[in-house]
Amino acid sequence: MNGAQDLGGAHGFGPVEAEAGEPVFRAEWERRVFALAMAMGFTKTWTLDASRAARESLPPVEYLSSSYYEIWLRGLETQLAEHGLASPEEMRSGLAAGVPKPVARVLAADQVAPLFDGGFPSDRAPAAPPRFQIGDRIVARNDHPAGHTRLPRYIRGRPGVIERIHGAFVFPETAARGEQGPPQWLYTAGFAAEDLWGASAEPGSRVTFAAFESYLGPRA
Numbered sequence: 001m002n003g004a005q006d007l008g009g010a011h012g013f014g015p016v017e018a019e020a021g022e023p024v025f026r027a028e029w030e031r032r033v034f035a036l037a038m039a040m041g042f043t044k045t046w047t048l049d050a051s052r053a054a055r056e057s058l059p060p061v062e063y064l065s066s067s068y069y070e071i072w073l074r075g076l077e078t079q080l081a082e083h084g085l086a087s088p089e090e091m092r093s094g095l096a097a098g099v100p101k102p103v104a105r106v107l108a109a110d111q112v113a114p115l116f117d118g119g120f121p122s123d124r125a126p127a128a129p130p131r132f133q134i135g136d137r138i139v140a141r142n143d144h145p146a147g148h149t150r151l152p153r154y155i156r157g158r159p160g161v162i163e164r165i166h167g168a169f170v171f172p173e174t175a176a177r178g179e180q181g182p183p184q185w186l187y188t189a190g191f192a193a194e195d196l197w198g199a200s201a202e203p204g205s206r207v208t209f210a211a212f213e214s215y216l217g218p219r220a
Contacts, residue, residue, distance in 0.1 A: 002144055002153060004060035009154035009197060030069040037076050038116075043103035045083050048120070049175035053148035054078045124183035126168035130213070132187060136162045137219040140189070140211065148176035151215045155207075158195050159219050163208065164188035171212060185213040 007013055025031040041051060055075035056063075063071060080086040085101050107115075132138060142157035143149070150172050166186040174181035189211045193201035 003056045004058070004063040005056045006153050008152050025069075033069050033073045033076070037072055039107045040076065040079070040085075042107040042115075043105055045085065045103055046079055047175045047178060048122075049148060049170075049172040050178060051075060051079065052172070053176040056148065122170040123167050124170060126185065127182045130165055130185040130187075132162045132165075132185075132213070132216065132218075134162050134165065138162060138189060138216045139219045140191075140209075141215055141217055143215075145173070148173055150212065152209070154196055155189075155191055155209055155211075158191055160189040160191040160195070160209075162187050163190045166210070169212075171214070187211050187213070187216070189216065 025034070037051065040046075041048060046054075055071050057078075058066070058071065058074055062074065066074065077088070077091055080091065081088055083101075085103070087097065090097050137159065138161070139159050140151065140155040140157060143151065144156075164187065166188065168183040169186050171181055171184040187210070188208050191207045191209065193205040193207060194203075196207060
Protein backbone atom coordinates (compact mmCIF):
# COMPACT_ATOMS: atom_id res chain seq x y z
CA MET A 1 0.00 0.00 0.00
CA ASN A 2 1.15 3.55 -0.64
CA GLY A 3 0.47 4.60 2.93
CA ALA A 4 1.46 7.53 5.08
CA GLN A 5 4.13 5.43 6.80
CA ASP A 6 6.25 5.26 3.62
CA LEU A 7 8.25 8.45 4.24
CA GLY A 8 11.63 7.58 2.76
CA GLY A 9 12.83 10.39 0.53
CA ALA A 10 9.74 12.50 1.19
CA HIS A 11 10.16 16.26 1.62
CA GLY A 12 9.17 18.24 4.68
CA PHE A 13 9.66 15.68 7.44
CA GLY A 14 13.30 16.45 8.25
CA PRO A 15 16.04 14.00 9.17
CA VAL A 16 15.69 11.16 11.67
CA GLU A 17 17.36 12.48 14.82
CA ALA A 18 18.80 9.89 17.22
CA GLU A 19 18.14 10.81 20.86
CA ALA A 20 20.90 9.91 23.32
CA GLY A 21 19.50 7.79 26.15
CA GLU A 22 16.05 7.65 24.59
CA PRO A 23 13.70 5.69 26.88
CA VAL A 24 11.83 2.67 25.56
CA PHE A 25 8.59 4.11 26.96
CA ARG A 26 7.88 7.74 27.78
CA ALA A 27 4.71 7.04 29.76
CA GLU A 28 3.16 4.08 31.56
CA TRP A 29 0.28 3.87 29.04
CA GLU A 30 2.81 3.21 26.27
CA ARG A 31 4.19 0.23 28.17
CA ARG A 32 0.65 -1.09 28.61
CA VAL A 33 -0.21 -0.67 24.93
CA PHE A 34 2.91 -2.59 23.94
CA ALA A 35 2.09 -5.36 26.42
CA LEU A 36 -1.49 -5.61 25.12
CA ALA A 37 -0.26 -5.81 21.52
CA MET A 38 2.22 -8.58 22.39
CA ALA A 39 -0.37 -10.51 24.40
CA MET A 40 -2.93 -10.32 21.59
CA GLY A 41 -0.35 -11.35 19.00
CA PHE A 42 0.32 -14.47 21.10
CA THR A 43 -3.34 -15.53 20.75
CA LYS A 44 -2.68 -16.37 17.06
CA THR A 45 -5.78 -14.43 16.05
CA TRP A 46 -3.58 -12.50 13.59
CA THR A 47 0.04 -12.40 12.46
CA LEU A 48 2.81 -9.92 13.15
CA ASP A 49 2.50 -8.64 9.60
CA ALA A 50 -1.25 -8.22 9.98
CA SER A 51 -0.56 -6.03 13.03
CA ARG A 52 1.85 -3.91 11.02
CA ALA A 53 -0.66 -3.64 8.18
CA ALA A 54 -3.38 -2.50 10.60
CA ARG A 55 -1.15 0.31 11.86
CA GLU A 56 -0.05 1.36 8.38
CA SER A 57 -3.60 1.43 7.01
CA LEU A 58 -4.69 4.24 9.34
CA PRO A 59 -5.91 7.38 7.53
CA PRO A 60 -2.87 9.51 6.62
CA VAL A 61 -3.94 12.52 8.73
CA GLU A 62 -4.43 10.28 11.77
CA TYR A 63 -1.18 8.40 11.20
CA LEU A 64 1.00 11.47 10.74
CA SER A 65 -0.52 13.34 13.70
CA SER A 66 -0.18 10.41 16.13
CA SER A 67 2.73 9.37 18.31
CA TYR A 68 4.39 5.97 17.87
CA TYR A 69 2.35 4.17 20.52
CA GLU A 70 -0.84 6.01 19.62
CA ILE A 71 -0.45 4.36 16.21
CA TRP A 72 0.04 0.98 17.92
CA LEU A 73 -3.12 1.55 19.96
CA ARG A 74 -5.23 2.54 16.95
CA GLY A 75 -4.01 -0.51 15.03
CA LEU A 76 -4.79 -2.82 17.96
CA GLU A 77 -8.28 -1.36 18.34
CA THR A 78 -8.89 -1.92 14.62
CA GLN A 79 -7.88 -5.58 14.86
CA LEU A 80 -9.92 -6.24 18.00
CA ALA A 81 -13.03 -4.87 16.31
CA GLU A 82 -12.44 -6.62 12.97
CA HIS A 83 -12.02 -10.01 14.67
CA GLY A 84 -15.02 -9.57 16.96
CA LEU A 85 -12.97 -9.60 20.17
CA ALA A 86 -14.17 -6.19 21.35
CA SER A 87 -16.56 -3.69 19.86
CA PRO A 88 -15.75 0.02 19.59
CA GLU A 89 -18.37 0.64 22.29
CA GLU A 90 -16.74 -1.87 24.63
CA MET A 91 -13.32 -0.31 24.09
CA ARG A 92 -14.68 3.17 24.77
CA SER A 93 -16.46 2.10 27.98
CA GLY A 94 -13.91 -0.43 29.19
CA LEU A 95 -16.77 -2.85 29.93
CA ALA A 96 -17.53 -6.15 28.22
CA ALA A 97 -21.03 -6.32 26.76
CA GLY A 98 -21.25 -10.10 26.55
CA VAL A 99 -19.40 -13.40 26.73
CA PRO A 100 -15.81 -12.96 25.47
CA LYS A 101 -14.95 -14.63 22.17
CA PRO A 102 -12.47 -17.48 22.78
CA VAL A 103 -8.91 -17.30 21.46
CA ALA A 104 -6.46 -20.06 20.56
CA ARG A 105 -4.10 -19.39 23.46
CA VAL A 106 -3.45 -16.90 26.26
CA LEU A 107 -0.08 -15.49 27.29
CA ALA A 108 0.72 -16.14 30.96
CA ALA A 109 3.12 -13.98 32.97
CA ASP A 110 5.66 -16.77 33.46
CA GLN A 111 5.87 -17.30 29.69
CA VAL A 112 6.88 -13.76 28.81
CA ALA A 113 10.60 -13.83 29.63
CA PRO A 114 11.48 -17.17 27.99
CA LEU A 115 9.39 -16.42 24.92
CA PHE A 116 10.85 -12.99 24.30
CA ASP A 117 14.38 -14.05 25.18
CA GLY A 118 14.11 -16.73 22.51
CA GLY A 119 12.66 -14.35 19.95
CA PHE A 120 10.22 -15.09 17.16
CA PRO A 121 12.32 -16.14 14.16
CA SER A 122 10.66 -15.91 10.75
CA ASP A 123 13.29 -17.79 8.72
CA ARG A 124 12.00 -20.91 6.98
CA ALA A 125 13.33 -23.73 4.81
CA PRO A 126 13.47 -22.49 1.20
CA ALA A 127 11.18 -24.08 -1.36
CA ALA A 128 13.61 -23.36 -4.23
CA PRO A 129 17.16 -22.03 -4.74
CA PRO A 130 17.66 -18.24 -4.76
CA ARG A 131 16.95 -16.52 -8.03
CA PHE A 132 19.75 -13.99 -7.59
CA GLN A 133 23.39 -14.17 -6.52
CA ILE A 134 25.74 -11.60 -4.99
CA GLY A 135 26.79 -9.10 -7.64
CA ASP A 136 23.70 -9.55 -9.81
CA ARG A 137 22.33 -6.33 -11.26
CA ILE A 138 18.64 -5.98 -10.52
CA VAL A 139 15.80 -3.48 -10.66
CA ALA A 140 13.14 -3.04 -7.98
CA ARG A 141 9.72 -3.76 -9.39
CA ASN A 142 7.45 -0.76 -9.90
CA ASP A 143 4.44 -2.31 -8.15
CA HIS A 144 1.75 -0.49 -6.15
CA PRO A 145 -0.31 -3.19 -4.40
CA ALA A 146 -3.50 -2.24 -2.62
CA GLY A 147 -2.57 -4.34 0.42
CA HIS A 148 0.41 -4.51 2.75
CA THR A 149 3.90 -4.34 1.23
CA ARG A 150 7.43 -3.78 2.50
CA LEU A 151 8.54 -2.37 -0.86
CA PRO A 152 9.13 1.39 -0.35
CA ARG A 153 8.13 3.85 -3.03
CA TYR A 154 11.57 5.41 -3.37
CA ILE A 155 13.26 2.28 -4.78
CA ARG A 156 10.48 1.15 -7.12
CA GLY A 157 11.72 0.96 -10.69
CA ARG A 158 15.30 1.79 -9.63
CA PRO A 159 18.43 -0.23 -10.51
CA GLY A 160 20.59 -1.84 -7.85
CA VAL A 161 22.99 -4.67 -7.07
CA ILE A 162 22.59 -7.75 -4.84
CA GLU A 163 25.04 -7.41 -1.93
CA ARG A 164 23.98 -10.20 0.42
CA ILE A 165 21.72 -13.26 0.57
CA HIS A 166 20.09 -13.72 3.99
CA GLY A 167 18.03 -16.89 3.51
CA ALA A 168 14.32 -17.62 3.12
CA PHE A 169 11.70 -15.99 5.36
CA VAL A 170 7.97 -15.64 5.84
CA PHE A 171 6.71 -13.28 3.14
CA PRO A 172 4.99 -10.35 4.90
CA GLU A 173 2.41 -9.64 2.20
CA THR A 174 0.83 -13.10 2.43
CA ALA A 175 1.25 -13.25 6.22
CA ALA A 176 -0.59 -9.91 6.56
CA ARG A 177 -3.61 -11.57 4.92
CA GLY A 178 -3.41 -14.52 7.31
CA GLU A 179 -2.22 -16.82 4.52
CA GLN A 180 0.64 -19.32 4.67
CA GLY A 181 2.32 -18.85 1.32
CA PRO A 182 5.78 -20.21 0.51
CA PRO A 183 8.74 -18.44 2.12
CA GLN A 184 10.76 -16.05 -0.01
CA TRP A 185 14.46 -15.40 -0.29
CA LEU A 186 15.58 -12.15 1.31
CA TYR A 187 18.46 -10.10 -0.08
CA THR A 188 20.33 -6.92 0.71
CA ALA A 189 20.20 -4.79 -2.43
CA GLY A 190 22.34 -1.67 -2.77
CA PHE A 191 21.23 1.41 -4.69
CA ALA A 192 23.27 4.45 -5.72
CA ALA A 193 21.70 7.57 -4.23
CA GLU A 194 21.86 9.27 -7.62
CA ASP A 195 19.66 6.51 -9.07
CA LEU A 196 17.08 7.16 -6.36
CA TRP A 197 17.03 10.95 -6.15
CA GLY A 198 18.95 12.21 -9.16
CA ALA A 199 21.43 15.06 -9.17
CA SER A 200 20.26 16.37 -5.80
CA ALA A 201 21.51 13.22 -4.03
CA GLU A 202 24.69 13.29 -1.94
CA PRO A 203 27.49 12.32 -4.36
CA GLY A 204 28.87 8.82 -3.90
CA SER A 205 26.35 7.78 -1.27
CA ARG A 206 24.42 4.50 -1.33
CA VAL A 207 21.25 3.09 0.19
CA THR A 208 20.86 -0.57 1.09
CA PHE A 209 17.50 -2.27 1.43
CA ALA A 210 16.39 -5.71 2.64
CA ALA A 211 14.32 -6.88 -0.34
CA PHE A 212 12.23 -10.00 -0.78
CA GLU A 213 12.71 -11.87 -4.04
CA SER A 214 9.36 -10.93 -5.59
CA TYR A 215 10.26 -7.25 -5.16
CA LEU A 216 13.16 -7.62 -7.60
CA GLY A 217 13.64 -8.37 -11.27
CA PRO A 218 16.79 -8.76 -13.38
CA ARG A 219 18.06 -5.56 -14.92
CA ALA A 220 17.44 -5.48 -18.66
